[in-house]
Amino acid sequence: MDVSNCMRTKLVLAKPDCNYKSLLCKIAAPTPRQIYVVDEDNKLLGIVSALDVLKEIMPSYLSADLARSITDGTDFLQKQVEKVKNKLAKDIMITKFVFLHPQNQLLQADALIVEKGCNTLPVLDEQGKLLGEITRRDILLHLVDSCLKFNHDNIEMVDLAKH
Amino acid sequence: MFWTATTIFLVAYAVIISEKIHKTKVALFGAALTMICKVLLQHEAFHDIDLGVDWNVIFLLISMMIIINIMTKTGVFQYVAIKCAKIAKGEPFRIMTIFAVITAFGSAFLDNVTTVLLLAPVTLLIADQLEINPIPYLITEALASNIGGTATLIGDPPNIMIASKAGLDFMDFICHLTPAIIIIFIIWMFVWKMLFGKRLHVRDELKKKVMSLNENEQIKDPLLLKKSLFVLIATILGFMFHGFFHYEPATVALMGAATLLLISGEEPHAILADVEWPTIFFFIGLFIIIGGIVKVGLVADMSKAMIAITNPQPDNMTVLAMVMLWFSALCSAIVDNIPFVATMNPLLIDMIHKVYNVAPGAATAEHIQHMAMMPVWWALALGACLGGNGSPIGASANVIVVGLSEKAGHKITFMQFLKYGLPVMLMTVFLSMIYIYVRYYVLKW
Known part of the structure; x- marks a missing residue:
């Protein structure tokens, strides 16, 4: 199966001059693991992950160890955010990244993710334009639903806060 | 053979100074060449006390590194630093002074680099909390570590090398160098008070942030801390009495390291992996290269030149001591003090033979530790250790502090370090000169 069949196409994008606070809000939105920094033509320039x-x-x-001694962590973090608020996406993004093409096999995506230890890979066309992304979870879902055809149990999420 | 050994020595030192290739690689390659060219035979390189590797220095360094590696896991240094910042009630200059004292004291018994590596993160955190520039604090700590390290036999590698070559014990250093360092340190802090005392002020609410830090969180393993402190104190006591019981310092240190390794429960693989092997092999390589130039007579020629310049007499070597002090300080400000002292040690030993007119290799402790000669050894130690403050590349602790500060977003330029370091170096060496002159030539203690 091709990567194009199971890639996600709804992504979070940012321009190179997007500031730190905007990046923070974008990464805090549900689901995205990384923000794609693109130019006007959606050509991928870099990636900003949650870790970055x-x-x-x-x-x-x-x-x-040293962080354990700080009693007011929230105040400390707020101060640090203020210090970096003027940083832009282009200052933070990584520009060396591995990627896939839509016609690549899913097996290749799986091998690349395991080999690089990354979670998500961008999918680009021949011109470097961003088309989508593929995650570990997408590959696993495809494995369970399509390849092995398991009859899996209903999986119940447990809310530990109520126990 | 003379030119082979001389070329290996000169090229190796030139490459070490240029920093184009890692110094350990250069020293080991130079040592291998010295042996392959048969300047020094393997037996001489590994087993000859005068020409080969000084295993007393090597095992003392390895053993102290093992003790420190285990101690750092306890978090005690960070605990002490935060506790002291709270004792200073968040007052910026008081914190600067106390941190300088902790660094100097720590460096007197532990490795200088380890001491600044442990204290710098706490310093940066406290400067962050107080919203002040950490650079003066970090440079002060680097300078304090070099000054403090001069005070004892185990404080700085040049002292370890001098002690081993001259047969000096721990208490010799305590009696002769510690008082000098205490005087120098106090005067330096007075100068710092005049420079920074009125300039450093912060708002009360920022001081409260320092007071809110919880130092107890830093102690990671209280049991390991007790064991480490017990072994460290026992080892220091062992150093104090090693002369009395006729043990070499390396024997005492090895006993401490082996005991702590045994009782700590730590995996030896991890602890031994953290030993600074590149430094150890740098020493081994240097000893062999120097052994080569001693054997072929280059050191003897250098000592003749030194005698011609300073005209030492069997009962008076004042000029030699003063020249040695300033020459060591200036050289150590520019190049690593370890290869410098490694070269000066055999040179002084050769000179002793000539001045006291004894056959080669026949000098005894009576000559090496002659009353007239002792100020020269102390001048070498003071110059080589204090000279490290003269530039950001003068000592490993300086290089580490500059690197850590830049990583934290506070770049220390070469000139910025020089602005603090050079005057401190000149002042401390000048004070050392007065100390040596007054103590050994006026009061004759």
Whole structure:
């Protein structure tokens, strides 16, 4: 099966001059794992992941051990956001990324995701224009629904807050 | 053979200074060449006390690294730093002073780089909380680590090398260098008070943020902390009495490291992997290269030149001590003080033979530790260690602080470091000169 058959086409996009606070709001929206930074023609310039957004507000000196001593973490984080608020998507995005073409096999996507340890891969056409993305979850869903044809049980989500 | 050894030595040192190739690679390749060209035979390189690797230095370094690697896992340094910032009640200059004291004290017993590596993140956090520029604090800590490291035998590698070559013990350093460092440190802090005392002010609500930090969260493993402190104190006591019990410092350190490794429950693989092997092999390579130039007579020629310039007498070496102090300081500000001291040690030993007119290799402790010679050893130690403050590349602690600060978004330029470091270096070396002159030539203690 081709990547084009199971890729997602509803993505979160940003322009290179999108500021940090906008990126934060975009990444906080439901479902997106990464923001695609594109030019006017939707050509992919870079990717900003949730980790990249978090890294910007985390000072390089702050280890998890040292962070335990900060009693007012919210105040600390707000201050860090203020420090980086003028940073733009083009300052944060990674520009070296692996990608797939729509005609690539799903098996290739699976191999690439395992090999690179990434979660999501962009799908580009020959000109580098962004067409969609494919995630680990998409591949797993395809595996369960199409390839193996399992009769899976009804899966109930447990709300631990009510226990 | 003379020109082979000399070429290996000069080329190796030139490449080390240029920093084009990692110094460990250069030293090891130079050592291998020294042995393959048969300048030094393998037996001499590995087993000869005068020409080969000084295993006392190597095992002392490895053992102290093991103890420190285990101790850093406890979080005690971060605990002390946060606790002290709270004791200073968030006052910026008080914090600067206390952190300088902690760094100097820590560096006197531990590795300088480890001390600044542990304290710099806490410093950056506190500067962040106080909304002040961390650069003066970080540079102060680098300078304090180099000054503090001068105070003891185990504080800085040049001291370890000098102690091993001159047969000096831990208490010799405590009696002769610690008082000098205490005086220098106090005067330096007074100068710092005049420079920064009135300039550093923060609002009360920011001080409260420092006071709200919870230092207790830093202690990760209280049991390991107790064991580590017990072993460290026992090891320091061992150092104090190693001369009395006729143990070499490396034996004491190895006992401490092995005991802590045994009782800590830590996996030896992880602890030993964290030993700074590149530094250890740098030392091994250097010892062999230097052994080569000692054997072929280059060091003897250098010592003749030194004698011609300073005219040392068996009972008076004042000029030599003063020249040694400033020459070491200036060289150490520009190049790594380890290869410098590695070269000066055999040079001084050779010079002792000539001045006291003893056959090669026949000098005893009576000559090496002669009353007239001791100020020269102390001048070498003070110059080599304090000289490191003269530039951002003068000492490893400086390089680490500059790197950490830049990573945290506070770039320290070469000139910016020089603005703090060079005057401190000149002042501390000048004070050392007065100390040496007054103590050994006026008061004759």
